[in-house]
Amino acid sequence: MAFDKLELNEIEVWDGNYAAAQALRQAQVDVVSAYPITPSTAIVEGYAKFKSDNLVEGEFVMVESEHAAMSGCIGAAAAGGRVATATASQGLALMAETLYQASGMRLPIVLNIVNRALAAPLNVNCDHSDMYMVRDSGWIQFDAFSPQEAYDLNLIAFRVSEDHEVRLPAIVNQDGFLTSHTAQGVHTLSDDAAFNFVGEYKPMNDMLDFEHPVTHGVQTEEDWHFEHKARQHADTMNIVPGKIDEVFAEFEKLTGRKYNQVEKYNMDDADVAVVCMGTSVETAREVAGEMREKGIKAGVVGLRVVRPFPFMEIAETLKDVKAVAALDRSAPGGAAGMLFNEIAGSLFNTDSKMLLSGYIYGLGGRDLTKKHLVDLYTELQANADAGKLLTKQQQFIGVRGPKLAFL
């Protein structure tokens, strides 16, 4: 091959951004078309450095906006290349229109989103508003809780996304700054092992196949649009979850690291549980352990796959729990919060008598401390003992001023 390989140590000290960049390098992406935005800049910066060091063979396309970045990715993917990029927050908002093009055209693209608050007011720190904004865009969405997972999930995302039965683009989320800029020990795969896992890219119906010309991005109007969207939804609901489990299992065989669509912690006999995403999962796990010592049977559910939402598994996991808190790290904008709604939707037609409350936390980088979670578990236990919600259904954690509660 024309490019050089990199000798990695078994454990490297990487932050989430660099881990993602390394995964893109090892997957030997053909085209990265990107526009830098905080806090995801270091991903494409890292990739560009690999390019200049002759460690990758692919093209790096510099564009004038995130809209153009994703458009470039779509063009390259339709032409028949392995494609990836990264963005966050306002950049993702600018990309939003093109995300629907990518998923509707069933193009496998891997997009790293480094979760960050949406302005106004302007803020570069972590919350999940950007992830929530594009949750219905038809992309598969993974959520990484640490740099290790950002690295692993990128490799996994290529496998799931490029599968010929799936052919849907995939997002890998990681928490802005909390994961993206916090260096930790990351267990690596050798370049060969990683590339063998991801596999040689086999395009389907690519535009550069001149013997079999095809039209991409056709106009459908009322004649076929509904059918195509129905097909896309059916494939996402029917095929993708099984494929994700398959790739997770294969990844475990290769590395020993086990991923689940729903990451359960102390859930076998839990009375009270929190459901959350991103770095909060780790904090919640630690607090749940401490609550156990105090006699409160606390558990944590971390959501590894945001889309397609693992309805069945969530319902199965939570069916015997007495009180559950859904932790949404996004300004609800006049609703109950995505996690609250999805969990309610998972359980509504089951026999579960669970008490569900929603909490809004950590907006714009506000910390979620262990103290917050201790209070939260205590409140959940009180609800469970009383057999009813003692507070309103929606509350806010860590906001200054008088207590806010709704619904």
Place this chain on the structure above:
Amino acid sequence: MANTGWDEFEIGAMLRTFEGEAGDIAGTLQEDRHYTQNSSFTASVADWRLIKPVFNKDYCIDCQFCWVYCPDISIISRDKKMIGIDMDHCKGCGICVEVCPTNPKSLLMFPEQADEETEIARWPSKEEKEK
């Protein structure tokens, strides 16, 4: 296509232009190409048209400008001779008329319902250059 179910479409809202391999497309006449039933070739856009181009071969110099500029390949030309217009795929944009260099123009736009023979009989005469 009209009654095809959601599970029968090729995924990705993608259309194949030809049945099988494309082969020597440039050297094959449109009517001899193996277009698929769901390519735009079989989709008529005639009902988009409010005005239509009428071709008067008396003035045509076969310069091929209209053939070159037509955005929908709706000008039919054989051996570099202009023959007529593919009315299934012409949507009436009038670009062919704009680019026609003859005097008077050999292509003019008329209302969709106009009778071609009548209009050709009343074709405008040569415009005098203003001095």
